[in-house]
Amino acid sequence: LANAFVTTSLCSPSRASILTGQYMRNHRVVDNQRPVPPGTRFFPEYLREAGYRTGYVGKWHMGHEDDTPRKGFDHWVSFAGQGTYFDPTFNINGKRKSFKGYNADLLTDQAIDWLKEVGPASQKGKPFFLQVGYKAVHYPFQPPPRHAKRYEGKKIDYPETMANTEENYLSQSLWIKERRYGIHGIDHMETGALDKDPVPSFDELYHNFCETVHALD
Template sequence: MTRPNIVFIMSDDHAAHAMSCYGSRINKTPNLDRIANEGMRYDNCFCTNAICAPSRATILTGLYNHLNGVQTLADKFDGSQPTVSKLLQQDGYQTAIIGKWHLGHGGSSDPTGFDYWSVLPGQGDYNNPTFIEMGTEKQYEGYVTDIITDHSIDWISKRDKDRPFFLMCHHKAPHRPWIPDAKHAHLYEDEVIPEPPTFDDDYSNRAAAAEAAIMRIDRDLKHRDLKADPPEGKTSRELKSWKYQRYIKDYLRCVASIDDNVGRLLDTLDAEGIADDTIVIYTSDQGFFLGDHGWFDKRFMYEESLRMPFIVRYPREIAPGSVQDAMALNVDFAPTFLDYAGLSVPEWMQGLSLRPLMKGELPEGWRTSMYYRYWMHLTEHGVYAHYGLRTHDYKLIYYYAEALGATGAIDDPKPPEWELFDLRRDSAEMRNVYSDPAYADTVRQLTDELHRLQLEVKDTPYVEAAR
């Protein structure tokens, strides 16, 4: 059998709970659902650092951020290090990346390991965006999601049909400031989008970090986000609802454009006659708060931010309509690509190939816990630096709350705090039970497991780093 093509589609800040295949209460995504219905939906896929550039670096390298060198948005990616694109390219795959890069530009920070690359500088623009194509700036008329898809389709159509290909199609949307295209500008105009159950969270029973975060719907959205002045004569609670509707509708309009364009890409694979021989993955670089806990943005280890959508179609190996509950991480993506390409996974990669899970198998000893770390202490949205552990039943978070020299982090230490959530009884993470005597044994066990995982991934616990 020929080696499969790999089409990796990644959006920016698209939460799983804004996809109907994940049971969304607020929108429909028929083309994304097509991938899930014809393939597999992962219900426990998590990022190891819920911020754009670090997640992208992890996906490329199969390494945690303290080893790939991109811990924060201010760190530039060192393209001289090994990446999955280089390994695939060296073994005969045609490789391309089109769309958002967000790992720095110039010198070794430009994309490497790609036969073709055309990427947005920084965040890029929604309308009439400039791309850097193989080192040369070019501006295109139109909407960014359409243009990224146009270029991806064009590259597929011009490929060498005798060799497999690896395409990373990276959408800017639905990143802030959530500017929709003309086609979807009035979508949801006459509807009221349901508010999430935790919309009026008062941040009691939590560490101080929750209340300190600067990402509240009622207080921290800017005029560029809302695109209108707040109406007069409304109560503060009514204004909060008004701001939520402004925010979430534009967000979902951006998602609708992504969904349409994913459909175009799937149709292209059908027209080229290669759908059966192509692995199609859709994901996002992390999750996002859609009014959950009264927030927008991400960064926290809380569930809406930590969880990544991850749906995969490969007719030759994945049963349609299958669902996987085992834990998958973004550090696993690179090993998975290599495994499907028939290449050995290098020992230095820290992730695991998801291929057995794709086939519905659960390897003996598969992980039942995962490690997370956010380094950007207080930067932009005031989130405290923290690390933690998630199992299927619990989440343990330690806000060590110091910059510790991380690039771009703010050197303003806060008192350290712990949080423990019993996900079986409190899936919304509203009650910190860390100090509850009934959980004393659980705290000891989870703390030991946290330290074991830190040792396994070669990260340094806060106490050792700071003393």
């Protein structure tokens, strides 16, 4: 997008804004652990009232480890928290089922299966709405085998604004400098069980990120 903007660039607050049409200060989902406050209405609820069949497939994360079906959706496929890239367990309409394979591929299959189910109904005048939310691309970046090593050894031209110099910071907000070594900073990213200080290879990290994105194309 040439001109895109989000008020809160974090998974759950952004998802809550999409589903409610509200800013974070109103829907109150301020982080990835916060559940949706009671009484909150999602726009798919209005669609159901208008005769739509509604489905949600993918990452939810509002409420962290709670993967139970949410209101407003006739069909539900999700997983707890961030989920896993390989061999995930999905909650399908209240029943958990384990799968073999890559998360994004399996979610796509689930979405297509539901579209095939509602397709004939929609052609008879009953519309449908489907929202799909992939796990990718979250750390630790794990591409499917078909995309692994695609960018290995490729040179990365980093922007000048990435330089860790006082001259560079003259034109940037102070928080950019202060967060450089934070969990979302480029010199000490949140790496979970693989946490090291600093990140062993930022080039490798970026290559893995790009390879993981390919699973969504």
